[in-house]
Amino acid sequence: MDDALSRWLQLREPADAVARSERLTRIIADALAGTEPVRVLDLATGTGANLRYLAPHLPRLQHWLVVDRDPAVLARLPALTSSWGAARQYDVRTHVNGCGIRGERLECHVETRQLDLGSLTDDEIFAGRHLVTASALLDLVSQHWLSELAARSRAARAAALFTITYNGWSCCSPSEPEDDVIRDLLNRHQHTDKGLGGAAAGPDAAECVVRCFSDAGYRVGTDPSDWSLGSAEHELQRRLIEGWAEAATEMRADPSTIAGWRDRRIAHVDAGRSRIVVGHLDVAALAPRR
Numbered sequence: 001m002d003d004a005l006s007r008w009l010q011l012r013e014p015a016d017a018v019a020r021s022e023r024l025t026r027i028i029a030d031a032l033a034g035t036e037p038v039r040v041l042d043l044a045t046g047t048g049a050n051l052r053y054l055a056p057h058l059p060r061l062q063h064w065l066v067v068d069r070d071p072a073v074l075a076r077l078p079a080l081t082s083s084w085g086a087a088r089q090y091d092v093r094t095h096v097n098g099c100g101i102r103g104e105r106l107e108c109h110v111e112t113r114q115l116d117l118g119s120l121t122d123d124e125i126f127a128g129r130h131l132v133t134a135s136a137l138l139d140l141v142s143q144h145w146l147s148e149l150a151a152r153s154r155a156a157r158a159a160a161l162f163t164i165t166y167n168g169w170s171c172c173s174p175s176e177p178e179d180d181v182i183r184d185l186l187n188r189h190q191h192t193d194k195g196l197g198g199a200a201a202g203p204d205a206a207e208c209v210v211r212c213f214s215d216a217g218y219r220v221g222t223d224p225s226d227w228s229l230g231s232a233e234h235e236l237q238r239r240l241i242e243g244w245a246e247a248a249t250e251m252r253a254d255p256s257t258i259a260g261w262r263d264r265r266i267a268h269v270d271a272g273r274s275r276i277v278v279g280h281l282d283v284a285a286l287a288p289r290r
């Protein structure tokens with residue numbers, strides 16, 4: 001089981017939920033009002049954070065197909081959704097490959113499927129979908145993958161909602177002399193191939209997805225969804241700094257410079273004085289009318 005990825009996804013889930021654009025969620029929910037059951041595809045669902053955020057906003061009857069290549073994170077989705085549901089008085093029944101969620105205003109069937117989305121050639125997952133969505137994914141995929149995504153969403157006439165796409169900007173305080181260099185190294189690392197269609201779009205992904213969906217005839221809206229992390233998010237900050245340091249080291253930067261930067265940044269976190277803002281963009285797209 002990939003505990004490290006599951007832990008990272010659980011750590012970031014509350015920060016993502018706070019950062020996401022409520023306005024764009026509402027636009028998508030309004031566009032889907034009256035569509036029941038609403039059929040949703042969540043790409044690279046991880047442990048299901050996007051499902052847990054969106055389900056209460058969508059029409060009551062929902063069928064979700066949630067896919068990820070990692071069976072370990074998918075396996076954690078039903079249990080995490082159960083504890084999430086218990087806190088909201090939803091009845092969550094787990095079953096083989098998924099779960100069902102029932103509440104006063106929610107009746108949701110969730111099918112989990114292990115699938116490598118590297119080439120995005122599986123048309124079946126898009127067929128009949130009213131909404132195609134993904135969270136914290138698009139910076140990992142190539143520009144070609146994004147144009148395929150727009151074409152397949154368009155063929156299904158599905159609305160689209162893509163949240164928490166890193167835009168290449170961050171700001172740390174108190175500042176350290178190497179902050180900008182590390183961010184530049186990270187942004188170069190963001191363009192390396194992540195196994196999703198070639199060199200990743202990285203910080204260009206949000207701009208690229210806007211272009212691809214606009215070219216496919218969609219009406220597209222964007223909102224910032226920056227993380228603003230303070231002392232309450234000390235563990236998330238710590239993991240973020242470690243991750244940035246690893247990425248910078250992989251770009252063949254001087255390891256001792258990186259280690260010095262990392263140690264000073266983590267000392268700020270441990271002292272409760274660190275604040276980190278990370279730039280993201282949310283994108284919603286409505287399909288052209290028939």
Ligand SMILES: C[S@@+](CC[C@H](N)C(=O)[O-])C[C@H]1O[C@@H](n2cnc3c(N)ncnc32)[C@H](O)[C@@H]1O
Nearest residue numbers: 009044045046049068069070116117118135136
């Ligand atoms: C940053 S996580 C986001 C997970 C989830 N959407 C969330 O917001 O918590 C990226 C996800 O992409 C998945 N992933 C990476 N490459 C993939 C691929 N080739 N096919 C399917 N899923 C992939 C990972 O397993 C991971 O769960």
